[in-house]
Amino acid sequence: MAKNRVSIAIMGLGNVGKNFLSILDRQSSLISDRTECEFIIAAASDSRHSVLYRNGIQPGELLDLKSGGDISTKGQPLRAGETFASSFHVLVDMSTASPDGKRERDVYVDSMETGKDIVTANKSPLANHWSDIMDCSRQQGKSVLFEATVAGGVPLFSLLKYSCGPSRLVRFRGIVSLTANFVLRKMGEGLTFERAVRMAQELGIAETNYTDDTGGVDAARKTVILANALFGLNLRLAEFKFQGITSSAATEDSSRLITEIVSEPDGTKVFSGIRKLDAGDFLASFGEMSLGYEVETEFSGKLRISSVSDGPVETAAAVVNDLMLLAGQKFQGKPGNPVRI
Ligand SMILES: NC(=O)c1ccc[n+]([C@@H]2O[C@H](COP(=O)([O-])OP(=O)(O)OC[C@H]3O[C@@H](n4cnc5c(N)ncnc54)[C@H](OP(=O)(O)O)[C@@H]3O)[C@@H](O)[C@H]2O)c1
Structure with a gap:
């Protein structure tokens, strides 16, 4: 059966982000069988770069780029002030918590207003701006899943x-x-x-x-x-x-x-x-x-x-699980969901 192609933008490639990529890489068949979806990494950012991968990038390849110290050696780096305005379906946030959560809140709100759902391991935006984020989620009909924010990988x-x-x-x-x-x-x-x-x-x-x-x-x-x-x-x-x-x-x-x-x-x-x-x-x-x-x-x-x-592996598994839940809710059984990178 043809799989839906769900494109994701990843913020943060540290302990959790790298384990997230490893799980996507190692479990790709299982994840794809269980969700009827194929996940395409359309964009990624760390503290130094934000990069669009117009034809998608494999998780293993992105891991290799990160290990090499520069994720912008492939893809198209964004200029200062540019955001991930391009089309993807899900924003996955595993970036460092900012002290006031404003940076992340603004990205989430922009993303939901342009049709994206959110999966996050980052506590700061939710602890500081819960109502802004959840109001926007309701108004836009978009999901915010945050299992990994509390108690690592423990199902909660x-x-x-x-x-x-x-x-x-x-x-x-x-x-x-x-x-x-x-x-x-x-x-x-x-x-x-x-x-x-x-x-x-x-x-x-x-x-x-x-x-x-x-x-x-x-x-x-x-x-x-x-x-x-x-x-x-x-x-x-x-x-x-x-x-x-x-x-x-x-x-x-x-x-x-x-x-x-x-x-x-x-x-x-x-x-x-x-x-x-x-x-x-x-x-x-x-x-x-x-x-x-x-x-x-x-x-x-x-x-x-x-x-x-518990630790970053279990936390990353919780992030992948949220992504799979979201795929099940939003994309499963709805073929013809083209990736627009
Ligand atoms: N570790 C855990 O077990 C755990 C459990 C639950 C929740 N969390 C949460 O998950 C998130 C990630 O944790 P972690 O342990 O992976 O942290 P980490 O190892 O410090 O990694 C943080 C990542 O965020 C990147 N980053 C920093 N500022 C950024 C920005 N403005 N835009 C995009 N990326 C940015 C960093 O870039 P560089 O690589 O360039 O430094 C790094 O890749 C945090 O919010 C943490 O609180 C972690």
């Missing part, structure tokens, strides 16, 4: 949306930030903050600039997205008070940086900060590379979901 938004449809959530509690909790655990075991951060960097789970993680911003962004997506709030990061790691926070090795959101009669309470966990607490059972959460639902009971290990 799709699972709850597609499996707990008739229920509202009563409570959410989770450990959704790997790096901060790794550092906290090591401090609880007696390491200094600096040594704990260095260990996290050696393991590749902390960025060179780790302060978003240890300062609690990364977890707060995720908490804002959770509160908005799961509890129907309209929070913005700027108006949300949160905690990060302080040297006194981890005198107990049971201290963790957690997210807690509870629906109460007088409103929804949202927390992102340090809590000392009891030994019997589900969140206390996680390993140092685990992420997960428990939710209380109206009719589907209390659910507990966690990963044994």
Whole structure:
């Protein structure tokens, strides 16, 4: 059967972006069989270049270009001020989170207004500009999928949306930030903050600039997205008070940086900060590379979901899964969807 050709523009080719390309490359037959779609990379950008590939570029070839240090040696580099205005179907954002999310919001809004759907792993635009982005999505009839923004590869938004449809959530509690909790655990075991951060960097789970993680911003962004997506709030990061790691926070090795959101009669309470966990607490059972959460639902009971290990591979797999879901919703069974690069 003829496959639909779905063209994508990729922003960000770092740890997550490169794993995304590897998965597209290695799993191309499976992905194509399951979605009835063939994905064509029509454009890509990193911090230095934005490039159009008029005839498409294979994921493996783009990976090779990125490894060589310059993705513009093939394709047509955009000039300063030019955007990906050309035709593609889906924007996939795996770029560095900007502090205020404005750069990404503007790209998303432009993209949706010109007919594109969005898949993102980047928390900042959603945590800072949720209503702008979701209003535009509704007005334009375009999708914004963001499974990878919270708890890496642990199924969360799709699972709850597609499996707990008739229920509202009563409570959410989770450990959704790997790096901060790794550092906290090591401090609880007696390491200094600096040594704990260095260990996290050696393991590749902390960025060179780790302060978003240890300062609690990364977890707060995720908490804002959770509160908005799961509890129907309209929070913005700027108006949300949160905690990060302080040297006194981890005198107990049971201290963790957690997210807690509870629906109460007088409103929804949202927390992102340090809590000392009891030994019997589900969140206390996680390993140092685990992420997960428990939710209380109206009719589907209390659910507990966690990963044994998480990182950029699992996050990239969640991005690919969103792309596949989108393809299923928008393109499957609708042949004749030409790629216009
Ligand atoms: N790592 C994880 O496990 C994980 C989990 C969940 C969510 N996320 C989110 O996913 C995104 C990517 O994470 P990562 O670990 O892959 O980060 P990363 O390794 O630092 O890669 C970031 C990529 O974004 C590119 N970039 C920077 N500014 C850009 C711009 N203005 N336009 C286009 N691209 C730009 C960088 O370009 P250069 O290559 O030129 O530097 C790099 O390729 C982040 O928003 C992160 O918060 C990551």
